[in-house]
Amino acid sequence: MNVQGSQIDRDWMIKAIGGLALLVAVSPLFAIGAGAVGYIEPLEHAAELTGASDHATVIVAGLFTDYGVPGLGTATGTLVAGAFGTVLTLGVALGVGQGLAE
Amino acid sequence: MHTPDGFLHPWMVGALLVVSSLVVGTCLHRLRGTLSTARIQLFAIVTAGIFAAQLLNWPLPTPVSAHFVGGALAAIVLGPRLGIVSVSIVLAIQAFVFGDGGVLALGANVFNMAIVETLGGYAIYQLLAGYHRPTAIVAAGWGSITLAALAAGIELGLSPAFGYELVTTVVVMGGGHALLGVGEGLLTLLGVWLLETTGSPASDANRQGAQA
Numbered sequence: 592m593n594v595q596g597s598q599i600d601r602d603w604m605i606k607a608i609g610g611l612a613l614l615v616a617v618s619p620l621f622a623i624g625a626g627a628v629g630y631i632e633p634l635e636h637a638a639e640l641t642g643a644s645d646h647a648t649v650i651v652a653g654l655f656t657d658y659g660v661p662g663l664g665t666a667t668g669t670l671v672a673g674a675f676g677t678v679l680t681l682g683v684a685l686g687v688g689q690g691l692a693e
Numbered sequence: 694m695h696t697p698d699g700f701l702h703p704w705m706v707g708a709l710l711v712v713s714s715l716v717v718g719t720c721l722h723r724l725r726g727t728l729s730t731a732r733i734q735l736f737a738i739v740t741a742g743i744f745a746a747q748l749l750n751w752p753l754p755t756p757v758s759a760h761f762v763g764g765a766l767a768a769i770v771l772g773p774r775l776g777i778v779s780v781s782i783v784l785a786i787q788a789f790v791f792g793d794g795g796v797l798a799l800g801a802n803v804f805n806m807a808i809v810e811t812l813g814g815y816a817i818y819q820l821l822a823g824y825h826r827p828t829a830i831v832a833a834g835w836g837s838i839t840l841a842a843l844a845a846g847i848e849l850g851l852s853p854a855f856g857y858e859l860v861t862t863v864v865v866m867g868g869g870h871a872l873l874g875v876g877e878g879l880l881t882l883l884g885v886w887l888l889e890t891t892g893s894p895a896s897d898a899n900r901q902g903a904q905a
Contacts, residue, residue, distance in 0.1 A: 600734065603892050607738040610887065614745035624752030633757045633842065633869030634694055637849060637862045646854035648699035653792035658748065672791065673748045677741050680786055684740035687782060688733030691724045 611681070615673045619666035622658070626665060694762065694838075694845055694870070695787065695802055698795030702852040709848070710800030716808050717781050720774040732775075735893055739770055740779040742884070744786065751876065759873040762806050765814025765837040766884045769830060770893070773815045780807035801848055810841035814881075827882055834881030835874040842870035 638644045655672035663671060701709075728736065743763035750760045763783075767776035781803050787793040794802045814837030821829035846866030850859030 600731070600892070604734060604738070606891050607742075607893070610891075611738070611741055611745050614742070614748065618745070618748040621749040621752065625750035625758070628752040628754065628758070630750050630752060630758050631756075632694065632759055633866050633873075634696065634845065634849070636757050636869065637846070637855070637865040638700070640861055640865065641855040641858045643700060643849070643852075643854040643856070646699045647697040648795075649792060650698050651789055651792065651796045653788075653790045655790060656792040658791055658793070669748070673745065676748075676786060676790060677745045679790065680744040680783060681737055681741035683782055683786065684737040684779065685733065687721075687778065688728055688736045691721070691726070691728045692733060693726050693729055 608681075611677055615670065615677050618673045619669045622665050622669040694759070694806060694842060694866075695784075695794030696798045696805075696845060696849070698797045700795075700852060700854050701798055701801055701848055705848055705852065706797050706800065708800075709804045710797070713781075713800040713803040713808060717777060717803065720777050724774055724778065728775075732771075735888075736771060736775055736779060738893075739767060739888070740782050743767060743780060744783045746880070746884075747783065747787070753873075755873075757869050757873070759838075759870065759876070761877060761880045762810060762838055762841065763881075763884070764806055764810030764841065765818065765830075765833040765877070766881045768811045768815035768837075769818050769833060769881070769885055770888055773812055776811040776815065777807050780811055801845070805841045805844045805848075809844045810837040813837045813840040830882045830885050831878035834878035835871075838874040838877040839867060839871045842866040842874075 655675065658672045659665070659668040660671050743766065746761045746763060751758050764776065764780050767779045771779055784794060784802050784807060785799060788796050788799050814833040817836045818829050818833035821832055843863060843866065846863040847859065849855045849866070850857065850862035855862055
């Protein structure tokens with residue numbers, strides 16, 4: 592069933608939100624795996640090669656710095672922070688979308 | 694690929710904040726009054742999906758690794774303007790709530806991942822979709838993240854924190870993401886396939902987005 596027109600397609604939204612929940616649910620596995628292999632992105636690698644790493648500064652650390660929650664382990668922290676961020680993003684996007692509605 | 698604060702030259706930080714603000718502002722202005730309820734639903738789910746997919750840092754047995762960015766996916770299913778807005782929302786939330794990417798460097802991150810990646814991915818997709826759509830989607834994902842990484846590499850290489858080592862930053866960023874970008878391409882194809890097979894109006898949204 593397509594979600595065209597002016598009606599909200601509840602069936603599709605339920606399936607889509609289920610997909611989002613699945614992504615969040617598996618995120619702790621990726622966080623643990625990334626920690627195990629010493630995950631590093633090309634940008635961090637370039638910073639290490641050029642000696643730029645020490646220049647990084649933090650102006651706003653955020654409520655959930657590095658997708659973690661103080662006092663919680665990697666898996667639980669990632670799960671909580673990821674769920675919060677996904678719901679927040681969904682809400683902000685819905686709000687922006689409403690502001691652009693026809 | 695999220696640039697933190699302190700890495701870029703101050704003039705570049707300011708210039709990219711202005712450029713990105715103008716581009717996102719123009720997109721919002723042009724999109725005002727155009728979104729149907731269905732498009733708002735799709736926009737919200739795709740934006741939240743990009744955030745959730747970016748949580749997944751792929752633990753590859755390689756010297757460097759990466760996560761999905763989603764600029765090409767956003768452009769293909771939402772159109773370029775709404776795609777830029779979608780990825781920009783993700784980047785702003787990541788910077789202010791999760792400390793992922795600097796708040797002053799947000800202009801640079803929006804420029805690289807929301808503007809260059811989205812427009813680059815959309816251009817590649819439009820160029821190739823008439824020949825073989827799945828290949829076009831994979832190429833858009835791969836090419837878009839490589840272009841975004843090259844943009845980031847140039848910005849970093851022109852900044853004093855990186856000793857103006859432009860060749861190093863461009864090779865590491867562009868080369869690294871050119872290899873890892875195969876994953877971005879395959880995940881972009883998976884994302885488009887999932888949206889279309891679960892009944893979302895991805896193709897219709899794309900057509901509307903291209904016109905909006």
